[in-house]
Amino acid sequence: MAFPVTRLRRLRRTAELRNLVSETRLTPDSFVYPMFVCPGEGVRKEVRSMPGVFNLSVDEAVKEAKEVHSLGVPSIILFGLPDRKDEVATGAWADDGIVQQATRAIKREVPGLIVMGDVCLCEYMSHGHCGIVKAAPQSLGAAVAALPAATAQYEIVNDASLELLARTAVSLTRAGIDVIAPSDMMDGRVAAIRKALDEAGFINTPILSYAAKFASGFYGPFREAADSAPQFGDRRSYQMDGANIREAMREIAADVEEGADMIMVKPAMPYLDVIAAARERFDLPLAAYQVSGEYAMIEAAARNNWIDRERVMMESLVSIRRAGASIILTYYAKEAARLLG
Numbered sequence: 303m304a305f306p307v308t309r310l311r312r313l314r315r316t317a318e319l320r321n322l323v324s325e326t327r328l329t330p331d332s333f334v335y336p337m338f339v340c341p342g343e344g345v346r347k348e349v350r351s352m353p354g355v356f357n358l359s360v361d362e363a364v365k366e367a368k369e370v371h372s373l374g375v376p377s378i379i380l381f382g383l384p385d386r387k388d389e390v391a392t393g394a395w396a397d398d399g400i401v402q403q404a405t406r407a408i409k410r411e412v413p414g415l416i417v418m419g420d421v422c423l424c425e426y427m428s429h430g431h432c433g434i435v436k437a438a439p440q441s442l443g444a445a446v447a448a449l450p451a452a453t454a455q456y457e458i459v460n461d462a463s464l465e466l467l468a469r470t471a472v473s474l475t476r477a478g479i480d481v482i483a484p485s486d487m488m489d490g491r492v493a494a495i496r497k498a499l500d501e502a503g504f505i506n507t508p509i510l511s512y513a514a515k516f517a518s519g520f521y522g523p524f525r526e527a528a529d530s531a532p533q534f535g536d537r538r539s540y541q542m543d544g545a546n547i548r549e550a551m552r553e554i555a556a557d558v559e560e561g562a563d564m565i566m567v568k569p570a571m572p573y574l575d576v577i578a579a580a581r582e583r584f585d586l587p588l589a590a591y592q593v594s595g596e597y598a599m600i601e602a603a604a605r606n607n608w609i610d611r612e613r614v615m616m617e618s619l620v621s622i623r624r625a626g627a628s629i630i631l632t633y634y635a636k637e638a639a640r641l642l643g
């Protein structure tokens with residue numbers, strides 16, 4: 303054997319040594335726990351494709367929020383399942399909307415918890431798209447549903463959607479939301495929301511923009527949880543193409559310029575390179591969303607005893623952190639916090 307040999311294994315010999323030299327540390331205070339709020343009372347309905355994740359009525363959401371907070375997780379992000387959907391997403395911006403109600407209740411009972419509000423229209427639109435649709439699907443007929451998105455005769459109208467998004471942000475903030483998180487991917491929405499918040503006097507409400515959000519198959523279980531699947535076509539005309547990292551940097555730069563206070567890459571694990579590039583290039587706090595499909599894959603494999611659930615959960619979170627995200631939105635927030643003690 304040729305000497306000297308580089309003895310990297312010296313520092314791997316014991317758990318104590320490995321811990322001492324660990325380059326990446328997970329702490330619960332970087333987690334954001336996503337929650338789905340629905341109408342009713344005493345509702346706690348498990349999402350079929352997301353074991354351990356529930357649709358919660360406001361009273362149950364308050365209980366859950368208390369638990370999250372007591373585990374040392376500082377923040378939640380709310381998604382809403384409205385009782386009615388329409389073509390202008392009334393449920394998103396109505397002051398008595400489901401997320402507005404939940405926010406008021408949670409902020410009253412758990413004031414120290416940071417409550418983020420996802421700003422999007424898809425959950426509240428009858429057609430399930432994140433913006434206003436120019437030709438209503440009903441008038442287009444069933445044939446449109448069968449067409450590939452590129453040829454379908456409809457358009458998600460950008461600028462008209464901004465007004466609804468801004469209205470949603472103001473209404474949520476009025477209800478007590480601490481951080482506004484737009485996830486719609488319309489161009490110019492950060493500027494439109496910033497302007498509307500400022501004009502309403504909410505100059506201190508930060509915006510966490512889903513800046514590089516990719517059109518992803520990994521959102522499947524979420525769409526079941528939030529009942530937000532598009533009824534025709536797909537989201538590829540507004541969410542990003544997964545092939546593009548340079549374009550992702552342009553998306554983030556645009557949101558920073560428009561006034562975002564924090565930025566996000568989503569999904570997380572399939573886009574760790576995007577997280578790393580964003581960390582290099584931008585100085586804002588950087589979040590990553592470990593999305594529903596990432597969670598569902600781990601859960602499904604673990605149920606088959608094909609992987610060690612806790613181990614893979616922690617490894618996935620460490621990898622996101624190592625790539626450069628300082629904030630992690632994850633359905634594992636509670637459980638990981640428990641393990642991290």
Ligand code: PBG
Nearest residue numbers: 422424485520521524593594595
């Ligand atoms: C709303 C929104 C989605 C997610 C967060 N906000 C779904 C989508 O864009 O279709 C996905 C989150 C997840 O998969 O966990 N636009």
